Amino acid sequence: MDIKNIATAAILTSMAAHAVAVDVGGIINSDSIWDNTDEPYEIIGSVQVAPGVTLTIKPGVTVNTGSLSVFGNLNAIGTAENPVIFNGTHIRPGENKASRRQPFRIDLQYSKVTGGSLYGSTGGATYGSLNLSDSILTDLPYIYLWYPVANSNIERNIFINSGEISAGLSGNTRLYIANNVFIDQAGWSSIMNWAAYDSSTQIVEFNSFLSPDRIALALAYSNSKMIGMNNYWGTSDQSIIESMIWDRNDDLSLGGYIDYRPFLLSPHPSTPIWKSHTIGVNISPIEGGSVTCTPNPVNDGMATTCIASPVRDYSFDGWGSDCFGEISPTCVLQNVTEDRTVDALFVDTGEPHQPINAAVLPYARAIEAGQSATAFATIINNGDRTAYNCRVSLSKAMQAEFIYQTTNTSNTLIGIPNEGADIPSDGAQGYAFAITPLGPIHSQEIPLIFECDNAYPAPSHIGLNTFILTATDTVTPDLLAIGVTPSGDGVVKLDSSDATGFFATAAVNIGSAGLITVRADDGGLGLPANLHLCETNAVGQQIACGNDLTRTVAEDQTVYYTVFVTGTGEPIPFDPSKNRLFLRFAAGGTTVGATNVAVTVP
Incomplete structure (x- = not known):
């Protein structure tokens, strides 16, 4: 069955009504002036600030969507103490080619921006400037500075899982990017310059780049330039620093060339x-079961979902510490702003319960x-009795609508939406599910919950039964990817600690045409293996190789990649739930x- 059409017949109702809000449009x-701190401002459709007019948003105000x-x-x-909060709001530059003598200006300080966008590309001419300081920005696409007409400053911000700052400059303008923190950037780079004409300058200094596996500073085209000295790279190894520069x-x-020397050996004060x-986990007794918290560690102010899974002869008996009072084996910690601890209590009942496991395919959608993102899941009953009313649900940490339905072995929908199924001993049941997020999200790893009436939730393992979802304002490429190994069991098995193996991937683009970047990694575990990525044709002939490969992919086009895995002399234990290799588009x-x-x- 075409995965694009799994849930086309399902009509998803909206979630609970919005809280009382001040509607604006x-x-x-x-x-x-927007100064109401008691209720959020809910943008209905759009708000436009006319040329020559100033909208002031006071401390403590929350603006939602639109x-x-x-x-x-x-x-x-x-x-x-009282930041301005934007949730899923698209703060856009006005297209003002005809009124360039009345440029716009966007000033944000002590703001918390989550989702939506800030100063993104409009597809037209936008002449203005941006001052952004002392703010936290999470899950944003790229900031696109189209020839600002005044000096712009981006200082003392924290960028989390966000796209690059991309700029073209002209005249005598200056773009100053200083004292920012970049972590887990979602863009190809953290900061890019694609043009710097005349006497314009782009100065990048005193920043902390904390993702050594990604590009931090990049040039594009022949007229680009950037000054990149006095930054902290998280390392003093110049070969690593140079790998973070394009x-x-x-x-x-x-x-x-971008001259990065001298560089800082510690973050600028x-x-x-x-x-x-970090979410600390205590298990009592230690042999009673396991707990997985996704994500862990947790970005400041975000949520994590913890799932307790007892072993065969034990039962879950409750939570302690920061999950105290939660009776379900699934506990969600919201707004994590400090290290937290969860205690999982198990009891030896001597009566075996039904152990279940689960898998999801594909691993990611955009x-x-x-719209709804659809995928397949399988619940496997490893117990010796029938598991009853086995079902799929979404963590309460995820703001989205969710629907699931059972499928047969051909992945054709059967049964009734949102109704579980009984699974016999050593049997498996397939499901199709659809997630409709309530706002834009970017590369979010979602822990799904798989449970039965007489079984505890399946353990959650990143890559095995989690799901990465991106939802943006525009149609993007959406690659359905599957990796295969020579052994046919999804495991790369090296013959010795210095041998080389590989896995191959085919990915079909069911989204729009676009430019993609492909990268292989080990999920941040630091496994003792070197990865080498090559694009191939359908029969395995190599086209291009490198650490990062970029190409344009057309609608409905299939692309092929091989990742070569070479051991570095140390063993990697056989633990498929933990030791995994990833290929990301x-x-x-x-x-x-x-x-x-x-x-x-x-």
């Missing part, structure tokens, strides 16, 4: 301290916001496809 033609287009001036100035050393058609928080700064396999080295 239309054109603002005179200076205005589009805020700035043809005049936006001043959203919060405080450290310039004429990598492509002779580019304008020049005026740069924010990056905060992520959709247009408002990205477009416009977000994941649009992924697959993974297990790996073991004797």
Whole structure:
């Protein structure tokens, strides 16, 4: 069955009504102030700030969803204690080619921006400037500065899982990017310059780049240039730093070189301290079961989902510490702002329960916001009795609508939507599911919950039964990828600790045409193996090889890649739930496809 059409017959109802809010929309033609901190401002459709007009948003104000287009001036100035909060709001530059003498200006300070977008590309001319400081920005696509007409400054911000800052400059303007933290950037790079004409300059200094497996600074085209000295790279190894820079050393058609020396050996004192928080897990008794928390560590202010899974002769008996009071084996910790601890209590009943496991395919999807992402799941009953009413659900940490339905062995829908199924001993049941997020999200790893009436939830394992979802305002590539190994069991098995193996991947693009970047990794585990990526044709002949491969993919086109895996002299234990290798496809700064396999080295 065509995966694009799994849920086309399902009509998804909307979730609970919005809380009381101040509804706003239309054109603002005179200076205005938003200062209501008791109820959020809910943008209905769009708000446009007219040329010459200033919209001021006061500390503590929350703005939800919608589009805020700035043809005049936006001043959203919060405080450290009371930031201005934007949830899923698209803060757009106004297209003002005809009124260039009245440029817009967007000023944000002490703001918390989650989802939506900030100063994105409109497809037209946008002449203005941006001042962004002391803010936290999460899950945003790229910031696109189209020839700003005044100096712009981006200082002391934290960018989490967000796209690159992409700029073209002209005249005598200066773009100053300083004292920011970049973690897990979703774009191809953290900061890019694609043009710097006349005496314009792009200065990048005192920043902390904390993702050594990704490009931090990049040039594009022959007229690009950037000053990149005095940054902290998380390492003093210059070979690693140079791998985080894309310039004429990598492509002779580019304008020049980015000089990163001297560089900092520790973060600059005026740069924010990056905060992520660890979820500590205590299990009592230790042999009673396991707990997985996804994600862990947790980005500051975000949520994690913990699932307790007892072993065969034990039962779950409750949570302690930060999950105390939750009676379900699934516990969601919201707004994590410090290290947290969960205690899982198990009891030896002497009566075996029904152990279940689960898998999801494909591992990642990318959709247009408002649409449904569909995929397949399988629940496996490893017990010796029938497992009753086995079903799939979504973690409460995810703001989305969810529907599932059983399938037969041909992946054809059967049964009734949102109704579970009984699974006999050593049997398996397939499901199709659809997720409709309530707003844009970017490369979010979603832990699905698989449970039966007489079985505890299946353990959650990244890559095996989690699901990466991207939902953006525009149609992007959406690659359905599957990886295969020579053994046919999804495991790369090296014959010795210095041998080479491989896995191959085919990915079909069911989304729009677009530029994609492909990268292989080990999920951040630091496994003792080197990965080498090659694009191939359908029969395995190599086309191009490298650490990152970029190409344009057409609609309905299938592309092929091989990842070569070479051991570095140390063993990798056989643990398919943990030791895995990933191949990821990205477009416009977000994941649009992924697959993974297990790996073991004797």
